[in-house]
Amino acid sequence: MTTTFSNLNKLIKKASNVIIMTHKNSDLDALGSTICLSRIITGFNKKNDIVLDKKNNSISIQKALQLIKEANIDINFITKSAAIKKIKKETLLIILDTSKRELVEYPELLDQIPNKVVIDHHVLGNRNIQDTMLSYINSHLSSTNEIMVNYLKFLNKEVEPIIATIMLAGIEVDTNSFNVKTSSATFQAAAHLLDLGASNILKKEILQEEKTQYLKRENFLKKSYIIQEIYAICCIDQLIQKEDLSVIAERMLLFDKVEAAFAIGKLEKDIVAISARSLGNIDVYYLMKKFDGGGHLTDAAAQIKDGNLKEIEKTLIAKLEVLK
Template identity: 25%
Template sequence: MTEFNFDTVFDETMQTHNLDTVVILGHLNPDGDAAGSVMSLAHYIHVNYPQYRVFPYLAKTLERGPKKMVVEDKIFVPFEMPDISGKQYCVIVCDNATLERMIGLEYYQNAAASIVVDHHASNEGYGDVNWTKVSEACAENVYHMLSSELLLNAAQKEAYPNAADYIYLGILHDTGGLARANQGIFQAVADLMAMGVDHGRIMKTLHSDTLDILYKRADILHGAVRAMDGRVAYVIMGQKEIAEKDITYEDIHCISTILRDCDDIELGFTMYEEEENGWRCSFRSDGKWINVNELLKPFGGGGHISAAGLKYQTDNVEELKKQILDRVAEMKKKQ
């Protein structure tokens, strides 16, 4: 896909529709990449387009690590839904593949114009303008679509955390602390650091565990089950166990990654019953042993080749697990 000039598209959209307000959204239970993408654009517009009012919205369910940065923000407090009643506005959606997973969906539905910036292969193609480029992080796409001169201006005009800091946050979190970085990402990281980003300070957002959290995580991992000659490992937690052990989705979300990163595991996944018969599942692989985006397509899920999710309604999670493992076996036979 060709590169995307955000400033041209944004300026034309605002002027064509005669708008003066922008709402910026991410996905449900936002992570570092969603927060970094949303907040970097909010600060970029705030500094370089002061004629527009900007409202980023992340919700209170923002992950603990990136929240460390956002609570230090001097300009925005994006945890409450903005009151823009009676206003015509443009909505910008970042790091969100499907309408089902969007935070603040009603803002998108009532917007006069919409711009979508994403990096998921499973993006539905929604929005008036949709720029989806498959990459390691949506924040990486944000970096490449912005004017370097205007981004530097935004970084220099505001204290930490500014637009450059937030882009760095998004890249850092969606690449596992740069573990999955490529040459282009390292170039972006170097450019951002030249703008004043403090790598060590933002690295601290990756480390937000407490001893109690580690105890709980160890208990969850103790319930992991192996499959397919030990190459796959998974954890299933129903509502009864969740209530007894006080397990939140944030507690279990990282488990699929921890399993995948084990030297003897190729695919890690979790199944979490967030409501009665409503299962939220997270899948992680290296993208080579199995493409988890393709794995989950028949079930209505998706994401990236190495990280994908699924929300599924069923009263028989064991059957769902069996169907997924059967599909893994089928895909492996065709490789």
């Protein structure tokens, strides 16, 4: 990782300016890591901007953005059209928390800026961003914030307590509260953020959600069921966001004896998605591969185009039967 960081330093210092971009529907890991990187680059006296669609953000992201604003921290968030105007010959584009073209906030920027860096912790897929000057993708790490904490340590730099708090919230979200993909290095990263002044109370306030949203999810969970004692399934026969499906799958892992959980729902009228989570004894990646999905041992997903919800539920149950 240290070679990556020293190469990244060189690229940033060489650039005329830096544009930072993450995935659409920014989450706290994406936001935390982009603002941390922005502060680092500002510390290099280098102009930088974060491309962010300020509309359609979750309540947690809105709260985090408000806190940054109130703290008067100098971070430039810009729109897609403003980003285009910032492009110069030596502009560096740094993509965080995704390596997939179709997921970034503004894919067209990838075509317009030749100098690109990708830093991510998701499993490599087959449609990754090509032609990068530097790419660091480590799917063993909990979060992009864990990588950014290591960058801060490498540089011996600090960030403001509010930024450390948002970063800590990001690690918490990506690890399902330090339960998955969590190593001693993850705890060390979290400890470092607390040393920088991250507040546990403020972190919890950022993570709080609207009561209606919470209850809506709990209602879906009421309809979940358990088969073979160890598999929990929740089939949602309506349109639902991918992020909500993952939270529902994670929540079912709290049920006694459950080893793996699957939330099935429709992302669009003709796209059925499965979000799968495991405590670590069942390989959900192996199961999701059977639906052309991807992921990890404990965290995997699949999207099935033109899929029928009920049939996919049946197929999944049949595949779980075979595992017996």
